[in-house]
Amino acid sequence: MATDLTTPGTSAPAGSSAPPSTSAVPFDAWADRILDGGELTRDEAKQILESPDDDLLRLLSAGFRLRQQHFGKTVQLYFLMNAKSGLCPEDCHYCSQSKISEAPVPKYNILKRDALMDAAKVAAERGAKTYCLVISARGPNEREMKAVEEIVPEIKKQYGLDICACLGLLSKEQADRLKACGVDRVNHNLNTGEEYYAEICTTHTYADRVQTLRHVRDAGMEMCSGGIIGMGETYDDIISMAFDLKELGVQSIPLNFLNSIDGTPLEGKKDLSPQDCLRALAMFRFVNPSRELRISGGREIHLRTLQPLGLYVANSVFVGDYLTTKGQAPDEDYQMIKDLGFEVTTSVGE
């Protein structure tokens, strides 16, 4: 006769677990309020980051409502081109291209026209909406500015891609020149909260970064700015960054998960679970409901098999490789988007 495992006093069947530890955090009520034009408070943002894993689907479901209101089921693809690698005089602790990094990354000055055009062709073929032209630098020198001014109109004319330039700190005059040559958007990440900034970089300040974003905004370009989580910061630091991005009015927020690279000061740091990453993405969606939110570097190694869940709150991914690390094959991204029942939104004019 089979043993009745449900009899009081007997142990639970193998493989069963304790009842889920859910909380009473009212994610849906917050989403209702935001859908009606309200906002999330900092305290609520913290409750999201602190919520238990068993609440994750409830959280993503509420965040999905916000995503749907502004982006439906569309996914925007971005393509990164590291136009100049290594050789950077700054000391950002997470970065393999900094002067203090011993990571064996390629080192080259700004690429020639043909290489930049070839990459633009690949970006267009992969269905990317935006070509992100990145150089490793404190800020662009005159030669780099001229190279960008020359190539941007050509890429736009030939491939119709939006151009996002990531060139480091910019003066007002440089921002105006980028706008004049057709750059649509500038990426300049805040990276972490203001309080924590000095822990991850000593060669420039958080205020320097905010100033560059203001120059970009004043020049009439869109601002792309986000950060990296998993660098040892507190929840309050992450929340402070999310609210600063909201106050600055950035249009696009790339959220990276630290891919700790050997040879950098943050080597070996691996604090994030896939659930932590999903909660952070959801919190950014609740704080910045109408902003493009991109799952960026580190998604493959930290979200792993839970990557598709991230797209219930985020609406954008990079397709292809990152600056000095590999991304998953583009076909896997297209399959993931298709399997979710989402669709890639492409190119200018849509």
Ligand code: SF4
């Ligand atoms: S300024 Fe940019 S390229 Fe230079 S070390 Fe910092 S993140 Fe890396």
